[in-house]
Amino acid sequence: MSSIQETTRERETTKLSHPINVTSEIGTLKTVLLKRPGKEVENLVPEYLQRLLFDDIPYLPIIQREHDYFAETLKNRGVEVLYLEKLVSETLNNSELKNQFVDDILRESNANVNGAGKALKEYLLSFSTPDMVDKIMSGVLKKEIETSKKTRLYELMEDHYPFYLDPMPNLYFTRDPAASMGNGLTINKMREPARRRESLFMEYIIKHHPRFAGHDVPVWLDRDYEFPIEGGDELILSNEVIAIGVSARTSARAIEKLALNLFKKNSSFKKVLAVEIPKSRAFMHLDTVFTMVDYDKFTIHPAIQGPEGNMNVYILEKGPDEDHVNITHRNNLQEALKEALGLSELILIPCGGGDEIAAAREQWNDGSNTLAIAPGVVVTYDRNYISNQLLREHGIEVIEVLSSELSRGRGGPRCMSMPIVREDLRK
Numbered sequence: 117m118s119s120i121q122e123t124t125r126e127r128e129t130t131k132l133s134h135p136i137n138v139t140s141e142i143g144t145l146k147t148v149l150l151k152r153p154g155k156e157v158e159n160l161v162p163e164y165l166q167r168l169l170f171d172d173i174p175y176l177p178i179i180q181r182e183h184d185y186f187a188e189t190l191k192n193r194g195v196e197v198l199y200l201e202k203l204v205s206e207t208l209n210n211s212e213l214k215n216q217f218v219d220d221i222l223r224e225s226n227a228n229v230n231g232a233g234k235a236l237k238e239y240l241l242s243f244s245t246p247d248m249v250d251k252i253m254s255g256v257l258k259k260e261i262e263t264s265k266k267t268r269l270y271e272l273m274e275d276h277y278p279f280y281l282d283p284m285p286n287l288y289f290t291r292d293p294a295a296s297m298g299n300g301l302t303i304n305k306m307r308e309p310a311r312r313r314e315s316l317f318m319e320y321i322i323k324h325h326p327r328f329a330g331h332d333v334p335v336w337l338d339r340d341y342e343f344p345i346e347g348g349d350e351l352i353l354s355n356e357v358i359a360i361g362v363s364a365r366t367s368a369r370a371i372e373k374l375a376l377n378l379f380k381k382n383s384s385f386k387k388v389l390a391v392e393i394p395k396s397r398a399f400m401h402l403d404t405v406f407t408m409v410d411y412d413k414f415t416i417h418p419a420i421q422g423p424e425g426n427m428n429v430y431i432l433e434k435g436p437d438e439d440h441v442n443i444t445h446r447n448n449l450q451e452a453l454k455e456a457l458g459l460s461e462l463i464l465i466p467c468g469g470g471d472e473i474a475a476a477r478e479q480w481n482d483g484s485n486t487l488a489i490a491p492g493v494v495v496t497y498d499r500n501y502i503s504n505q506l507l508r509e510h511g512i513e514v515i516e517v518l519s520s521e522l523s524r525g526r527g528g529p530r531c532m533s534m535p536i537v538r539e540d541l542r543k
C-alpha cells in the first residue's frame with residue numbers, strides 16, 4: 117500500500133468528517149504536523165545566524181534525538197503525527213506539479229542570481245522527490261553544482277555568499293507558516309524574509325495532497341495578502357473566540373482582514389481579540405508569552421503587562437457591512453478574556469513564578485510556550501523547572517520533553533507543532 121493510501125486510510129479509520137478541525141487550544145489533540153530538524157540546521161554558520169533567526173547552532177544528532185522524543189511523547193498519548201517533509205513529497209507526485217513547485221521555490225528564493233536558475237532547476241530535478249524536498253529545505257551550496265556544468269562566465273564567478281538556495285532552519289517551528297482555525301486555516305505571509313518561503317509548502321499540501329484536496333478547506337487568509345501574520349500569534353480560545361498578537365511579526369492590518377473574512381465567510385468565530393505585545397525578540401509571538409492550558413488557566417510572561425495588568429486589547433466583532441468590523445478597547449487582558457469566554461474566574465500562571473531572574477531566563481527558553489494536548493494536560497520543555505512546578509501546583513499535568521538543542525531556535529512545544537485536528541470541547 118502506498119504511503120498516501122495509508123494516510124488516507126488512517127484518516128478514514130479515525131472517522132473524521134473533515135481533514136482540519138481546531139476549535140480550541142486545549143481540546144484533545146488527535147493529529148499534529150511536525151518537521152524533524154534536518155541538514156538545514158547544519159547549514160547555519162555564525163555569519164548568517166541573526167538573519168536566519170537563530171542564536172546558536174544546534175548539534176544535529178541531539179536536536180534530532182530531542183525532536184524524536186517529542187514526537188514519541190505525542191504518539192504515546194494517542195496523537196497522530198504527520199511530518200511536513202513527507203506530506204510535501206507525497207504532494208509532488210507528478211512531474212508537472214514538481215516542475216511548477218521548483219519554479220515557484222526558485223522564484224521566491226531569488227535563486228536566479230547571475231542566471232544560475234536553470235542549472236539549479238536541473239540539479240534539483242535530478243533527485244528523487246523526497247530527496248529533492250530535503251535538498252530544498254536544507255539549502256543548496258554553490259559548490260554543489262559541478263564546475264563542468266558551469267560554462268558561462270557568470271556561472272564561474274564566485275562571490276562570497278556560499279548558498280544558491282538558503283537553508284530553512286526554522287521549518288521545525290511548524291506553528292508559524294500556517295494555522296488551523298475551525299475547519300479552515302490561514303496560510304501566512306511571514307514577516308521575516310528568512311521564513312517567507314515556508315508557507316509555500318502548506319499552500320501546495322492544501323491544494324494538492326489527497327488528504328486535503330477535494331475537501332472544502334477554507335483559507336481564511338492567504339500568503340499573498342500583503343501584510344504579515346504568523347501562526348505563533350494565532351490562538352483559538354474557543355469555537356467563537358480567537359486571540360491574535362499584534363507583535364513584531366503580526367500586523368494589525370492582517371488581523372483586521374482575517375476578522376473580516378471570518379465574519380463574512382460564516383465561520384463559527386464571533387470575536388477576535390487583538391492583543392498588543394511588546395515588539396522584541398524575546399516576545400516574538402503571542403504564544404511565546406501567553407498560552408492556554410485549561411478552560412480557565414493560561415500561562416503568561418508577567419513582563420507583557422503594565423501596572424495592575426494593563427495591556428491594550430481590542431475586541432473585533434462583525435461590523436455594519438462587509439468592509440468594517442466593530443472595534444472596542446479593553447485595557448486588561450484577564451478581564452477581557454473573562455468577558456469574551458464568559459468565565460467568572462480566570463487564572464494567569466506567571467512564567468518563572470514571577471521571579472525577575474527566573475521569569476526572564478525561563479521565558480528566553482520558552483517557559484510560557486506550552487502545547488496543550490487535552491484540557492489541563494500540557495507538553496513543556498524540561499529546562500523550565502520553575503514554571504513547570506508552578507503549573508503542577510495549579511493542577512496541570514505537565515509532560516516534560518528534552519530541550520537542550522531544540523530551544524536554541526527560540527521556540528517551544530507550541531511553536532514546534534501545528535495541530536490539524538483536535539476534539540471539540542464539551543459545551
Ligand SMILES: NC(=O)NCCC[C@H](N)C(=O)O
Binds near residue numbers: 169291292311531
Ligand atoms: N511561535 C513561535 O514563537 N515560534 C518560534 C519561532 C522561532 C524562529 N527562530 C523565528 O524567529 O521565527
